Amino acid sequence: MFARTTPWPLVALFTAGYLAPYLLPTTVGRLGSGLGLTATQAGAVGSALLLSSATAGFLLASRVERAGARALARTGLALAAVGYGTAALTDFLPAVVAGVVLGGFGSGTATTVAASRIAAEKDPHRASTLGLLTVSALAAAVYLAVPHLGPGHGTPLAAIALTALAVWPATGRLPGATRHTAAGPDTSPLPHRRSGLVLAGAMVLWALAQNSLWGVTSRIGLGQAGLGEAALGVVLAAALGAGLIGVVTAGALGSRLGRAVPVGAGTVLIAGCIVLTASATGPVTFTAGEIAWNTLYPVVLSYLIGLAASLDPRGRWAVLAGSAASLGTAAGPLTGSVLSARAGFTGMGLVLGAGLLLIAVPLTAVALRAGGRRPLPGAVPEAVAGEQPVVEIEVEVPAVTDQDAYDTAGPLPGSAA
DSSP states (O other), X not given: OOOTTOOHHHHHHHHHHHHHHHTHHHHHHHHHHHHTOOHHHHHHHHXXXXXXXXXXXXXXXXXXXXXXXXXXXXXXXXXXXXXXXHHHHOOOHHHHHHHHHHHHHHHHHHHHHHHHHHHTSSSHHHHHHHHHHHHHHHHHHHHHHGGGSOSSSHHHHHHHHHHHHHHGGGGGGSOOOOOOOOOOOOOSOOSSHHHHHHHHHHHHHHHHHHHHHHHTHHHHHHHTSXXXXXXXXXXXXXXXXXXXXXXXXXHHHTTTTTTHIIIIIHHHHHHHHHHHHHTOOSHHHHHHHHHHHHHHHHHHHHHHHHHHHHTOTTSHHHHHHHHHHHHHHHHHHHHHHHHHHHHHHHHHXXXXXXXXXXXXXXXXXXXXXXXXXXXXXXXXOTTTOOOOOOOBOOOSSOOOBOOOOOOOOOOOOOOOO
């Protein structure tokens, strides 16, 4: 079915890096129930995991080639296995928090290596899509299995640690360090500065809203919608399956609808899905909200990344917008926990939905302003990959630069990270 050139080691590494954000709802929920943490405390631990993962991307994005993909990937997988494994095996809270933070840095390191190497592939979109399909399928399986493996916080953390160990052998096919000296940093001014700043700022809030809900999804399902843990696992698995449909749909639509309609209308629809999910008091409403939300999320996200890439053919605005989204992702679980503790789940949903409606206006304005620019297939945020070299071709018309970065980051279900 797949060509022999499919970069399966990178797909495996991508899966190991993204699994922790995909399992965030059950991880946060079980940290609360298994260790006696309040909702806010458990959300803070989840935010610490994602922030540590994002930090790894910021620190290592430009160092993969110099340090060597193989060594850096093995370091990340080792940190993930040790960190999450330690957190899974102890009930001592400081050790759990330290393990989760260490594991998060390992996940971010693995993601950084996978994304930067995928960007160098001839077909990076295909490779990243395979990674998204794999991690979604694995996360869905974990959600279905966790309720049958006993109580406590250790099961989802152990699943992430074991995945890191299972992926380790695949790193042998990754390249080592290179002596090649990369070109100096790009010092040319950023084009469309105002549009880019508006987009980056809005994406912080956009990602924050998604992950605020995702971080407390389990608590809404169990405590307000009346689902049991097994039923909740089935719903979340189905929602992740709907996310796969969203990924395929975004690829099939391409630029047929332009950018303004998917970004603006899509964000408005997501706001409605968040309100519906957060206010659900029964299994049917909760399930409908979760599936609709997870279907729309990757569609809109793909257009946002393409919009950022269109602002600068060298991909720098895509880098900055992706980094901004990573910060919003990291702050999501704590924000959701604080809002739900003070305003209830329904109040939290209304606040997040209203915020999305507000930022839909500047996002749509930027999309309309950039309507005449040719969209790039995507760009890798600096938090997960460095820029690729730009090759200028001398012709009689003005030089055209090749696309130097690609989007390899799939949707954090609410991920992102």
